Amino acid sequence: MTPHCHAPSCIREEIWNADTGEILCNVSAEYGRPEYGSLNEVFNEKDYVAIPPCIFGDQAGLQTPWTLPFGTNITAIKYLNNTYRHLGQMAQWTGLIHYPGDAY
Amino acid sequence: MTLCAGPGDVLSPSVTVVSNTVTGSERTVILSRPVAALTADHYAIPTSPGGINVIVAVGNTHDLAYHAHRTGAQLNLLPSKVPSCICEPQSTTYLTYMNTTTSKFAVNCVDEPRSDMLRHGDTTGRELPNAACHMQTYNGGLQCCAHKNFLTDLEQDSLIPNKTDTYFLKWRFVLATCCFSCLQCQSHCVCFALRYYFQEYVPANPANNTPASHLSLYHWVFLIDDAVNDYEEDNAHYGQASMGRITAHLNVDTMGIENRPTEATNVTFLVRDNLCFSSDWLCTAAKSLRAANFMWHARS
Numbered sequence: 001m002t003p004h005c006h007a008p009s010c011i012r013e014e015i016w017n018a019d020t021g022e023i024l025c026n027v028s029a030e031y032g033r034p035e036y037g038s039l040n041e042v043f044n045e046k047d048y049v050a051i052p053p054c055i056f057g058d059q060a061g062l063q064t065p066w067t068l069p070f071g072t073n074i075t076a077i078k079y080l081n082n083t084y085r086h087l088g089q090m091a092q093w094t095g096l097i098h099y100p101g102d103a104y
Numbered sequence: 105m106t107l108c109a110g111p112g113d114v115l116s117p118s119v120t121v122v123s124n125t126v127t128g129s130e131r132t133v134i135l136s137r138p139v140a141a142l143t144a145d146h147y148a149i150p151t152s153p154g155g156i157n158v159i160v161a162v163g164n165t166h167d168l169a170y171h172a173h174r175t176g177a178q179l180n181l182l183p184s185k186v187p188s189c190i191c192e193p194q195s196t197t198y199l200t201y202m203n204t205t206t207s208k209f210a211v212n213c214v215d216e217p218r219s220d221m222l223r224h225g226d227t228t229g230r231e232l233p234n235a236a237c238h239m240q241t242y243n244g245g246l247q248c249c250a251h252k253n254f255l256t257d258l259e260q261d262s263l264i265p266n267k268t269d270t271y272f273l274k275w276r277f278v279l280a281t282c283c284f285s286c287l288q289c290q291s292h293c294v295c296f297a298l299r300y301y302f303q304e305y306v307p308a309n310p311a312n313n314t315p316a317s318h319l320s321l322y323h324w325v326f327l328i329d330d331a332v333n334d335y336e337e338d339n340a341h342y343g344q345a346s347m348g349r350i351t352a353h354l355n356v357d358t359m360g361i362e363n364r365p366t367e368a369t370n371v372t373f374l375v376r377d378n379l380c381f382s383s384d385w386l387c388t389a390a391k392s393l394r395a396a397n398f399m400w401h402a403r404s
Contacts, residue, residue, distance in 0.1 A: 001373055009337055011347065018353070024373070043274050050274075056374050067372045070364075072356045078328070082227050082348035086337040088245035091328035091350055096321040096374040099365055 001056075001095030003027050003078070007049035009086045011079040015093055017066075018073035024066055025054035025093075067100065118142040153188060155180050197239035201253050202261065209247055213237035214330040217353040221329040226338040227348030234350075235336040245334040321374065324360040328352050 001024070003013030010029040017024055029051055032044040039046045056065035078091035122134040141148035150156065161174035182188050197209040213221040213233065225234030235241040244255060254264055308314060327333050328350055339346055356371060364371075 042272050065372045065374055067370050068356050069370045070355075070357045070368070074354050074356060074359060076326075076328075076352045076354075078350050080227060080337055080348050080350070081346075082337045082339045083343060083345045085243070085339060085342070087243050088249070088334045089337050090334055091352070092325060092333075093359075094323070094325040097324055097361060098320055098322070098372045098374060099368045100370060100372055101368070 001025050001093060002051060002053035004090055004092035004094060005029065005049075005051065005078060005080075006086075006089055007031065008047040009080045009082065009084075009089065010049060010051075011081055013079070013091065013093070014077045016075045016077070017068065018075045024074075027052055027054065065098075113145070115145055116142060118146055150181060153181050153183055199239075199247055201248075201250070202258060205250070207247070207250070209239040209242070211237060211239070211242075211247075211332055213332055219329045219352045220350050221332060221335060225335065225350065227350050228338060228340045228346070229348075230340065232338075234332075235338065236332060236334060243336055245336065322362045324362060326352070326354060326358070326360045 001015070003015070003025075005013060007029070008031070012026065012028045014026045015024045016022065029049050031050075032039055032041075032046050032048045036044045038044065043050075054063070056063050058064070076091070076093055080086075080089070119135050119137045122136050124131070124133050126132075137149075139149045139151060156179040157176065158179055159174065159176050161171035163169060164172040180190075182190070198206050199209050200206045213219065213225065213236075215222045216224075219225070221234045221237055223233065224231060225237065226232040227234075233241075235243055236245055236247075248255060254261075256264060328335060329352075335350070337348060337350075339348070361371060
């Protein structure tokens with residue numbers, strides 16, 4: 001799963017299982033930085049934002065996918081830099097699911 | 105006259121015929137009944153001004169049968185001893201671009217607990233709705249973003265140069281070490297969904313030569329508000345460094361889950377792509393999305 005938000009204000013998005021207090025995914029926005037190269041370089045501009053996903057899977061090194069019952073309460077929080085006003089902002093979450101027992 | 109037809113229980117009589125007269129080709133029937141419901145199964149007539157939806161029908165046989173004519177109507181209850189408006193005022197708001205195009209502005213932010221938008225929506229924690237919830241406070245966003253629209257003031261139109269913006273899209277592929285059913289390939293392959301990462305949510309089983317499954321994946325998405333996609337981020341003291349927040353509360357059933365099997369009781373969450381925008385200028389974002397969709401179709 002992954003959040004969706006915009007530069008330059010997006011700082012972090014979190015999604016929680018509100019019933020258990022477990023955090024399901026926590027994503028911090030990554031912006032272009034000098035240590036990655038010139039800030040004039042494509043995709044590393046000062047306010048170019050990259051939003052890493054939370055990757056779940058059964059392979060080694062991946063976090064085991066969450067399986068949640070329907071009805072589980074969810075809380076989604078977006079933290080943002082509101083030093084200045086920003087319009088047209090978004091705070092979405094999106095992803096792919098699988099229903100246990102679904103056929104191949 | 106039948107007030108309600110169809111299967112059900114016959115109600116005990118609650119209506120009294122006050123008069124039944126015929127003048128020419130018109131019959132006038134005046135009925136009376138108490139305001140309060142006779143039983144829990146009867147309708148209680150509202151005691152405050154408002155509308156009552158009714159259906160009426162008439163038959164043309166002696167036996168109970170499907171009605172010959174029927175229609176729907178609304179009875180409007182008005183105060184009889186104080187002045188009142190006959191028509192409820194309604195307002196509709198529109199956005200006009202360069203005095204040439206007009207689009208309806210229809211936004212209904214959902215109340216808490218679903219979202220902060222309506223009551224604590226300006227991202228500062230103050231008791232204020234988000235400015236995007238009302239046309240009167242809307243400063244800009246998706247509602248303004250349409251083909252050939254520039255986010256400039258009317259008098260700035262002549263200042264817009266006739267140039268074409270160049271923007272870049274960055275795609276990241278994760279190569280899966282398996283063959284998907286949609287492509288016959290020998291080793292690494294990238295399958296149909298350009299925008300998706302893949303992972304083995306059902307591991308391969310060498311014992312019975314079952315491949316890892318990448319099928320039966322369904323998309324979900326939810327917004328900060330139940331219906332409003334974009335919002336505005338405000339501050340209590342403009343220019344003073346601050347971090348705001350905005351929150352949504354929902355449950356797994358209302359997260360935009362698609363194609364839920366009736367027998368399913370839970371769901372497993374996997375992964376999807378992320379989209380990267382080079383600025384928060386909304387039209388740039390929208391162009392990126394349109395281009396992304398185009399590329400997806402072009403390569404699928």
